[in-house]
Amino acid sequence: MDKPKLNILICDDDVEFIPVLKDKIIESFSSDFKIYLYTYSKSREVLHNMVKYDFAFLDIDMPIISGFDLSSFVSNFNYDAKIVFVSSKNELVYESFRFKAYDFIRKDNLAEFSIKSKLWIKDIIPKKYEYRYLGRVIGIDLKSIILVYKNVNEIYIVTPNETFRERMKISEMFNVLNRIERCFIKPHRSIIINLYHVIDIVKSEIYLSNGERILIPRPNRKQIKTEIMEFKSRGKRC
Structure with a gap:
């Protein structure tokens, strides 16, 4: 190798x-x-x-x-x-x-x-999230994860080249990812965002590296903005 x-x-x-x-x-x-x-x-x-x-x-x-x-x-x-x-x-x-x-x-x-x-x-050294889905083992480089969102009974893990599916509560996924590396935030209950892929934050929206914009609910704005700014001030280090 x-x-x-x-x-x-x-x-x-x-x-x-x-x-x-x-x-x-x-x-x-x-x-x-x-x-x-x-x-x-x-x-x-x-x-x-x-x-x-x-x-x-x-x-x-x-x-x-x-x-x-x-x-x-x-x-x-x-x-x-x-x-x-x-x-x-x-x-x-x-x-x-x-x-x-x-x-x-x-x-x-x-x-x-x-x-x-x-x-x-x-x-x-790249950290990975590994899990089993439909009989096969899937390994995803943690830094490649842009966001995770809930859709009915599954969650979708979005990377630059592929979207993966997993059967897990999004709150459980949030805890699992942050146990590996504390670089994930939860602007609201159905979405997880990887801080490495935050390009900017304008007013109430987070701009991500794949072009998506995520609206931050009013009650969470101050905390989420603080977490993003602290991450940037550390030179993108978790």
């Missing part, structure tokens, strides 16, 4: 530190993923060679374009990119989270890399 691919960016003006970090990344990720590493010592070089990075390890204190500024360009190109700031200035850790940092690594404590990388791997 082929390993999942990971595009990983390293940008640091300390050319002696780059191979050290590179070795740590290979050591931590290579057993689970096929790694494509892109290393740069000048932040402007990243702008001219942008790809959809899964991880971006960015030094903060770089000339011309800082790691903080560079992170905005990386995120704009791929919103789901996980930005890990790297610095010898520990006092910048708190400031880094204003830029939706996924994590922060201190150059003088790379021992923590091995510990944190195990959590990162757990976070990026």
